[in-house]
Amino acid sequence: MGSNSSPSSTIPIFSTFTSPFENSPRADAARKPLSLWPGMYHSPVTNALWETRSKIFERLLDPPIDAPPQSELLTKTPSQSRTTILYNFSTDYILREQYRDPWNEVRIGKLLEDLDALAGTISVKHCSDDDSMTRPLLLVTASVDKMVLKKPISVDVDLKMVGEVIWVGQSSIEIQLEVIQSTNESSDTSKSIALTANFIFVARDSKTRKAAPVNRLLPETEQEKLLYEEAEERNKLRKMKKGDGRKEFENGEVNRLEALLAEGRIFCDMPALADRNSILLRDTCLENSLICQPQQRNIHGRIFGGFLMHRAFELAFSTAYAFAGMMPCFLEVDHVDFLRPVDVGDFLRFKSCVLYTEFEDTDQPLINIEVVAHVTRPELRSSEVSNMFYFTFTVNPEEKAVKNGRGIRKVVPATEEEARHILERIDAKFLQSVKKVNK
Numbered sequence: 488m489g490s491n492s493s494p495s496s497t498i499p500i501f502s503t504f505t506s507p508f509e510n511s512p513r514a515d516a517a518r519k520p521l522s523l524w525p526g527m528y529h530s531p532v533t534n535a536l537w538e539t540r541s542k543i544f545e546r547l548l549d550p551p552i553d554a555p556p557q558s559e560l561l562t563k564t565p566s567q568s569r570t571t572i573l574y575n576f577s578t579d580y581i582l583r584e585q586y587r588d589p590w591n592e593v594r595i596g597k598l599l600e601d602l603d604a605l606a607g608t609i610s611v612k613h614c615s616d617d618d619s620m621t622r623p624l625l626l627v628t629a630s631v632d633k634m635v636l637k638k639p640i641s642v643d644v645d646l647k648m649v650g651e652v653i654w655v656g657q658s659s660i661e662i663q664l665e666v667i668q669s670t671n672e673s674s675d676t677s678k679s680i681a682l683t684a685n686f687i688f689v690a691r692d693s694k695t696r697k698a699a700p701v702n703r704l705l706p707e708t709e710q711e712k713l714l715y716e717e718a719e720e721r722n723k724l725r726k727m728k729k730g731d732g733r734k735e736f737e738n739g740e741v742n743r744l745e746a747l748l749a750e751g752r753i754f755c756d757m758p759a760l761a762d763r764n765s766i767l768l769r770d771t772c773l774e775n776s777l778i779c780q781p782q783q784r785n786i787h788g789r790i791f792g793g794f795l796m797h798r799a800f801e802l803a804f805s806t807a808y809a810f811a812g813m814m815p816c817f818l819e820v821d822h823v824d825f826l827r828p829v830d831v832g833d834f835l836r837f838k839s840c841v842l843y844t845e846f847e848d849t850d851q852p853l854i855n856i857e858v859v860a861h862v863t864r865p866e867l868r869s870s871e872v873s874n875m876f877y878f879t880f881t882v883n884p885e886e887k888a889v890k891n892g893r894g895i896r897k898v899v900p901a902t903e904e905e906a907r908h909i910l911e912r913i914d915a916k917f918l919q920s921v922k923k924v925n926k
Contacts, residue, residue, distance in 0.1 A: 497571040500532055501579060516801040531824035532572055532648075534603035535607045554622040556692060561616060562703040565651045565711050566614040568662075572605055574646035586642055588726075593640040596800045598666070598682070599792030603649050604627060606662045606686040607785075607792075613652045614701050624699050625691040627825065628792040629659065632721060634684040642782045644668055653711070654718030658698040659825050662717045675777060684820070685718075745908045751899040765897040768905050771841035773806045776863075779833045782872040789827040791841060795860060799823075799837060799876040806839040807880040811854060811895055814883065821855070821877035821916055829862060829873050836861045836870075841898050842877075843909050852880040855912070877912065 576583045588594045610626045640646065648759075650664035666682035692699040706712040754761040777798070785791040807815035829835060838859050846852040860874040882895065901904040 489725065493719060497570070497573060498536065499573045499575065501575070501582060518631060520857040532574075532604055536572075536604045536809065541874055554620060555697065556618045556694075557621045557624075560700060560702050561611055561614075562705050563652075563816070564705050564707050565653060566707070568609045569649070570603065570605060570609055570612065574648075576642055577645050577660045577704055583642055588642070591642055591816075592641050593646070595636070595804075596797040596919070597773060598640070598819075599634075599796040599800055600791070601648065601682050602634075602664055602666075603686070603796060604792030605648055605664060606684075606688065609650050609662050610660055610688040613655075613704070618704070622693055624701070625693040625789075626688050627691065627789075627828070629687045629689045629825055631796075631820055631823035632661070632685040632687055632725075633822070634682065636817055636819060638668075640668055640681045640682050640701070642665065646668065653706075653714040654706055654721060654722070655701055655704040658691075658700055659687060659689045659722075659863050660701055661721075663718075668741045668852050671885075685721075686745060700901075720795065726864065726918075743910055744906050745905070747900060747909060748903060750897075750905070755901055762897075764894060765899050767901050768840055768842070768898050768909075769901060771810050771898060772839065773802060774836065774838045775802060775838045776799075776834065779831055781831050784831050788829065788831065790831065790835075791834070792825060795825075795874055796820075796823065797875065799874070800841075800857040800878065802837050802839045803858050803876065803878040804880070806856050806858075807878075809919065811880075811882050815880035818828065818853070818879045818881055821879055821912075823877070824875045826875065827871060827873045829860070834863045834865065834871050835873070836863050837884060840869040842912055844895055846895070846897075850884045854880045854882075854895065855916075856880065859910070 528563045542766055545873060551838065574586070577740070584595050584598055594754065606628070607626065614624050645668070647667040647725070648664060649667065650662055652660050653663045654661040662685070664686065665680050665790065666684075667679050668681045669676075669679040690699045690701045691697065703713070706715045750765060750768065754765070754767050775798075779790045783790050783794045804815060838861065840857055842855045842857040847853075856878045858874075858876040858878070859872055860876075861870045862873045863870045898909075
């Protein structure tokens with residue numbers, strides 16, 4: 488992440504509500520368990536971040552009438568956008584309860600919210616021109632390039648989240664985030680990194696809604712220069728996949744497509760003879776729906792991207808659980824695309840499925856989940872894809888042994904469209920892994 492000696496703004500995080508029983512004369516007489524206290528939507532991190540950048544937001548929300556766009560781009564360093572979040576789990580027991588999952592670890596869904604909120608704050612820091620008379624940029628999450636959980640995150644140990652801008656393009660920026668949880672067992676700082684994530688934000692002119700140029704970035708340290716070069720390569724790869732991926736697939740993948748469809752046809756045509764260790768993709772699906780509420784909006788009045796990731800993760804976890812018959816273990820977010828904004832009042836449908844499974848490591852097979860969010864308008868008889876999420880889970884070997892060796896099924900497609908989609912995702916993930924090995 489950059490030099491340790493670089494300046495960093497640090498934001499301490501506190502629980503967002505106090506105990507209704509403290510400072511009360513009857514506190515000992517009628518104490519309800521923490522799980523029964525009334526909650527609130529926004530996470531403590533979201534509240535702290537939005538309060539921290541409130542001065543910038545005042546201009547974002549109410550710019551001068553007919554304010555001109557930024558006339559001159561600035562050059563900033565990664566250290567100028569670097570921001571640190573501190574979770575005082577060891578001393579703040581209410582904060583701890585807000586983040587605790589049933590297994591005494593941090594809720595990954597809430598962490599996804601916080602990561603998106605922190606990335607948004609960092610993008611605002613980098614793109615601000617400090618001129619109150621110019622029109623501010625509209626910054627939106629375009630995608631999550633990769634997010635990897637390196638080790639379980641305890642809810643009883645203090646946690647730190649650090650992020651900075653590592654690359655900029657013409658109108659896009661990449662932000663790298665690290666979640667750090669130190670233990671007394673090891674002094675190696677690299678072993679303290681619990682999760683890494685890379686977010687892509689794009690800038691739009693707040694008046695015309697067209698792509699807008701962003702401030703330049705000047706890496707200073709060797710580590711910052713290396714991160715910039717790696718991000719530049721990822722950007723080239725994204726452009727290549729967008730431009731040539733479909734054509735290459737159509738020209739060279741007919742045999743793979745046919746092999747993948749062969750078993751699915753048996754399920755459809757002769758189900759009694761189908762392999763009991765396989766299952767049709769459509770039989771792994773789950774779905775839920777919601778109306779987007781005002782409490783879930785961001786400063787631009789749109790639905791907060793972190794909220795969408797949180798809901799998608801919860802559905803993906805449930806899908807993996809129902810499919811495996813065992814408690815799944817989250818490994819990574821392969822990719823997230825934010826294709827169109829979601830507004831307050833939208834009818835949003837999340838549809839999930841097990842896209843494919845991998846068995847290279849039989850003790851820990853991989854379960855790859857796709858979640859697609861649709862903005863549905865019944866009165867217009869329309870439905871548009873707003874977001875696509877890809878998650879990878881596995882199962883704990885110990886739990887698998889307890890289940891008498893129950894195996895994870897192979898997922899097969901029933902249609903050519905499903906088969907093409909599976910192969911596209913397999914190839915995309917393979918390219919990511921090749922890039923990682925070559926570094």
